[in-house]
Amino acid sequence: MAVPILKQGPVLIASVQSALTDTDVLRLQDDVVEQVGRFRSRGLIVDVTALDVMDSFVSRSLRAIAHMTRLRGAETVIVGIQPEVAFAMVQLGLSLEDVHTALDLEEGLAFLRGQLEGPENGGG
Amino acid sequence: MADEVRVAIESDADVVVARQRARELAAGLGLSGTDLTLLATAISEIARNITTYAERGEVAVSVVATGRRRGVRVVASDEGPGIANLELALRDGYTSGVGLGMGLPGTRRLVDEFDIVSAPGEGTTVTFVKWGPELG
Numbered sequence: 001m002a003v004p005i006l007k008q009g010p011v012l013i014a015s016v017q018s019a020l021t022d023t024d025v026l027r028l029q030d031d032v033v034e035q036v037g038r039f040r041s042r043g044l045i046v047d048v049t050a051l052d053v054m055d056s057f058v059s060r061s062l063r064a065i066a067h068m069t070r071l072r073g074a075e076t077v078i079v080g081i082q083p084e085v086a087f088a089m090v091q092l093g094l095s096l097e098d099v100h101t102a103l104d105l106e107e108g109l110a111f112l113r114g115q116l117e118g119p120e121n122g123g124g
Numbered sequence: 125m126a127d128e129v130r131v132a133i134e135s136d137a138d139v140v141v142a143r144q145r146a147r148e149l150a151a152g153l154g155l156s157g158t159d160l161t162l163l164a165t166a167i168s169e170i171a172r173n174i175t176t177y178a179e180r181g182e183v184a185v186s187v188v189a190t191g192r193r194r195g196v197r198v199v200a201s202d203e204g205p206g207i208a209n210l211e212l213a214l215r216d217g218y219t220s221g222v223g224l225g226m227g228l229p230g231t232r233r234l235v236d237e238f239d240i241v242s243a244p245g246e247g248t249t250v251t252f253v254k255w256g257p258e259l260g
Binding site: 053083094 | 160
């Protein structure tokens with residue numbers, strides 16, 4: 001099932017609705033990298049609140065998404081990792097260490113707003 | 125409720141089905157939400173090894189019991205190429221990528237019992253158990 005991607009100003013929001021197959025994850029990867037260019041987006045939020053499993057493939061793919069979109073000029077924030085999912089990821093040895101994360105969509109948007117209005121972007 | 129479910133693993137969609145069916149079976153045994161997530165994640169890792177290395181195989185999930193507790197046993201088997209160096213495949217490099225990249229050391233940490241039988245040309249069978257709480 002494809003992940004819907006919403007455009008909200010300079011930010012794209014990819015909202016995962018249900019369990020993802022590997023094919024879904026790879027499609028999400030292609031879609032966001034393409035849409036960051038098409039909409040000239042400066043930020044991307046991937047909301048994984050609905051995911052009950054984040055295994056090594058999903059984690060690796062989310063890191064790839066964050067790296068690729070950064071190369072395209074947009075910052076990625078992963079939001080909504082559930083507590084038991086976080087526990088499983090740590091046990092498994094997965095860290096997303098160089099990827100921004102936030103508790104939920106609200107926090108993720110606030111983080112990106114801060115990034116986009118930062119001094120290096122000419123202030124507000 | 126059935127005491128066993130078997131899921132043929134031939135595609136990435138089957139990986140999702142296997143972990144969901146196992147979660148349903150285990151939910152009836154009193155496993156905590158965290159344990160259900162650890163179980164589902166372990167199945168995801170092992171079932172993906174089947175699609176990646178062996179193309180097809182099977183995940184069988186069954187209820188096991190001792191006197192005081194019940195749990196779930198998962199047997200993931202394939203007739204793929206097998207693993208020549210099990211010791212290397214099980215070596216724990218944590219996040220550093222040491223080992224064969226099959227996620228076996230990490231998966232072993234998610235479950236209570238873990239066993240693997242494999243030889244070149246003879247396929248691979250991974251068996252693991254996740255126990256529920258002790259019955260009062």
